[in-house]
Amino acid sequence: MESPTGHSTIEHQRLTDAEVARLRADFPLLGRAMGGKPLVYLDSGATSQKPRCVLDSEQHYYERFNAAVHRGAHSLAVEATEVFEDARTTVSRFVGADTDELVWTSNATEALNLLAYSFSNASAGLGGPAAGRFALGPGDEIVVTELEHHANLIPWQELARRTGARLRYIPVDAHGALRLDLAEDIVGPRTRILAFAHVTNVLGTVLDVAALVALARRVGALTVLDACQSVPHLPVDVKALGVDFMAFSGHKMLGPTGIGALYGRRELLNAMPPFLTGGSMITTVTMESAEYLPAPARFEAGTQRVSQAVALATAADYLAEVGMDRIASWERNLGRRMADGLASIPGIRVLGPDRAERIGTAAIDVEGVHPHDVGQFLDSRGVAVRVGHHCAQPLHRALGVTASTRASTYLYTTEGDVDAFLDAVAGVRGFFGVGA
Ligand SMILES: Cc1ncc(COP(=O)(O)O)c(C=O)c1O
Structure with a gap:
């Protein structure tokens, strides 16, 4: 099978933007538009997209x-x-x-x-x-x-x-x-x-x-x-x-x-x-x-x-072949970008402990807006996230919420995807007339 990364030896410790862009070309579905907007798929925690070689393999x-x-x-x-x-x-x-x-x-x-x-x-x-x-x-x-x-x-x-x-x-x-x-x-x-x-x-x-x-x-x-x-x-x-x-x-x-x-x-x-x-x-x-x-x-x-x-x-x-270490460090980088961006948006509570080791996942509570409304608004911007209790009701109860909005990344997620999510989240409360 042809090398999915396009090079046979792993030269870099972390994936680069250019490599992620190359990898994305292996995933046919990521080229889709949703409602006329490029799809920003941030629901890999629920299920991942599949590269062409996997589809071909079956x-x-x-x-x-x-x-x-x-x-x-x-x-x-x-x-x-x-x-x-x-x-x-x-x-x-x-x-x-x-x-x-x-x-x-x-x-x-x-x-x-x-x-x-x-x-x-x-x-x-x-x-x-x-x-x-x-x-x-x-x-x-x-x-x-x-x-x-x-x-x-x-x-x-x-x-x-x-x-x-x-x-x-x-x-x-x-x-x-x-x-x-x-x-x-x-x-x-x-x-x-x-x-x-x-x-x-x-x-x-x-x-x-x-x-x-x-x-x-x-x-x-x-x-x-x-x-x-x-x-x-x-x-x-x-x-x-x-x-x-x-x-x-x-x-x-x-x-x-x-x-x-x-x-x-x-x-x-x-x-x-x-x-x-x-x-x-x-x-x-x-x-x-x-x-x-x-x-x-x-x-x-x-x-x-x-x-x-x-x-x-x-x-x-x-x-x-891509390298699990490199995938993990790429996703940590995306996770940090997401956490830093969310911290600067008023009315957003990022669920979870502050300084814990995380993969590229963030669950948020948007003050004054139900997660299903958040999800729909994000969807209207082409951003696919998961909303609800994510099959973890007891944890949500312990966090004092019934549901949340979760964005989750993978090796094919770009920094641009994260920024599109942040942009959309920043617009939620204004759209629903909540907060300043
Ligand atoms: C932590 C965890 N455990 C178990 C499951 C169940 O996986 P599946 O629905 O593929 O059986 C999931 C799926 O979301 C999960 O995230």
Whole structure:
């Protein structure tokens, strides 16, 4: 595949304006106009745009390889299986995992539910003695944080309800900073699972993974990292982070929808009972019972999302070629530009702690104007942002708002995009006749 950056060696530590302009040409959708204005896409936290090579990759799979993977005895099926498994290797390497530690799911939500349902099955006695370490019951505790996306909250609420375990959470302060000072008392001998985000989808702040992993290790709890907003934007090495499980979505990292992944430490995955059962995940089946394949096949029942996995691998290659360090520093630069600009606009409150490490995301509250009105006004200027609670109602409640307006960047976002957003935000209150 041709180098997406147009040069084979990475010469610069940070992306330059010119490189970003070149990269943008790879993304057909970014050339669109909205309502006669150039599209300023600042909703990558919700879903990213896709480069041409990813779109081509999915189509190429169907044109060259499409067949049933892990099933057929014919040559085409063997090739399809190879392409599918190569994709797994590429994506697992991208996050520092081994190939057999990466389970395909349809998205991060499914990855987190897979875990919760597998633990629920273990709690019901499925999976034999090896699965006993995942069994929960009354007296056990699951700990999350108050800033989680609902995808990393509700599956744990349901698991607690099904097993009688107690769900606890590490709160945030009034600015949305995690109260790590309280975590030591909350994560205790009863804690069996500690599940938390790497980067918050609302504020863009980066959590102290090392501190949280250390707390969990001290009490022998399993750690689950929601890496939905980190894997696309930061270099992530899951082994260096030291978590037991990690979930992420393909569509937020230039890949197609319908594909995500669950990383799990090999020995854990192989001891866990399956969530979905059926074809492709068994060794022997009788009319009474079945024996299951080792991970990852044990968790991949039924026909898989092959073209999506292949295209996600292309996306991971693209990101790696640009360089995750360089993407992260570009987005930090955009984040600073956004924060500085917003600070100078009257009536705007930027949600989140002042001096926290952030990726290029800003959630704002515009005094006197409902976020949906803000969103519509920005849309009329061609600026696409997300409004609402961003699937994080508890965090918004803790911040004292019901909803916010979120702008989120990616490697293809220009400083001009950020300036267009700032310009539009500066016009909101005047347009609605609020403030001076
Ligand atoms: C932090 C975080 N976790 C989980 C999710 C859920 O991702 P998906 O809808 O792709 O399953 C999102 C999506 O916005 C997210 O930002």
